[in-house]
Amino acid sequence: ATPTSIMVGTGRGAEMGVLFRKGEALQLLKETRVVALDKTGTLTEGKPALTDFDLATDFERTDVLKKVAAVEALSEHPIARAITEAAASEGLNIPDVSNFTSVTGYGVEAVVSNNKVQVGADRFMEKLGLDVSVFANTASRLADEGKTPLYAAVGNRLAAIIAVADPIKDTTPEAIRALHDLGLKVAMITGDNQRTAKAIARRLGIDEVVAEVLPDGKVNAVKRLKALGRLAYVGDGINDAPALAEADVGLAIGTGTDVAIEAADVVLMSGSLKGIPNAIALSQETIRNIR
Numbered sequence: 001a002t003p004t005s006i007m008v009g010t011g012r013g014a015e016m017g018v019l020f021r022k023g024e025a026l027q028l029l030k031e032t033r034v035v036a037l038d039k040t041g042t043l044t045e046g047k048p049a050l051t052d053f054d055l056a057t058d059f060e061r062t063d064v065l066k067k068v069a070a071v072e073a074l075s076e077h078p079i080a081r082a083i084t085e086a087a088a089s090e091g092l093n094i095p096d097v098s099n100f101t102s103v104t105g106y107g108v109e110a111v112v113s114n115n116k117v118q119v120g121a122d123r124f125m126e127k128l129g130l131d132v133s134v135f136a137n138t139a140s141r142l143a144d145e146g147k148t149p150l151y152a153a154v155g156n157r158l159a160a161i162i163a164v165a166d167p168i169k170d171t172t173p174e175a176i177r178a179l180h181d182l183g184l185k186v187a188m189i190t191g192d193n194q195r196t197a198k199a200i201a202r203r204l205g206i207d208e209v210v211a212e213v214l215p216d217g218k219v220n221a222v223k224r225l226k227a228l229g230r231l232a233y234v235g236d237g238i239n240d241a242p243a244l245a246e247a248d249v250g251l252a253i254g255t256g257t258d259v260a261i262e263a264a265d266v267v268l269m270s271g272s273l274k275g276i277p278n279a280i281a282l283s284q285e286t287i288r289n290i291r
């Protein structure tokens, strides 16, 4: 490609809100065969809301919600905000906590009113030696609805199943369709529950799902998917940075974290994923015009 055509292409990208941090990306994108996307904050808004809260026998709703919200108040995960906002909207008094720890990919724990309180995924409860099978049917139903089931333990006993739902961005279905129209394979890579991820993928017509990956697992998933062809990875979070760097082309969401943007070759200035097929089409046109 000539420097002039790259300049023109880069300029046209900027007009449609696609910022090329590296000119090379404009040339590479046309070779893309697979687009892998992070779920939370990329395919979805990244703003989950609390939808369900079911108690185990002998537990009281207000007491458990207060304690769970107290622990989540110290977490930066989007799930945490869903829970603290629900507690706030009910006007609950949030108790003080001590000994807060966040177990990446699992959940959070702290001591609240002399009780150890843990909140997180099923694998977190398993790690704690707690049996979640009383909620098996509920959990499956919630996940099939595209919600993320979480569990709360209070005083080393399973206290509640909680669900949060993160809306799919309005522009996502059209963006996925456009990628398919370009003949590309579309994959989702997420730390979220397998069944939840599958339900959302089914809704969007996504071809491949890699779920329940721990942060460094995203890089391994990208390496594996690269076997299918040139790969573009799209993400917004700190834990997407290594995958963005590993991909042939990394695209970050402009509203995402600085760490993701720094690791990316292309920045989608608005949150809309329509920038992905637009950027690939632009790459095809730019390179075609040169020949």
Ligand code: ADP
Pocket: 040, 072, 075, 076, 077, 079, 080, 104, 105, 106, 107, 108, 119, 120, 121, 122, 148, 149, 150, 190, 191, 192, 193, 213, 214, 215
């Ligand atoms: P992702 O960003 O894709 O959700 P994470 O590794 O951050 O990936 O989290 C994986 C899973 O761990 C979450 O889906 C959730 O089940 C659990 N988890 C993490 N942080 C929290 C938290 N603050 N509260 C409850 N669950 C959490």
Ligand code: MG
Pocket: 038, 039, 040, 041, 042, 235, 236, 237
């Ligand atoms: Mg994300």
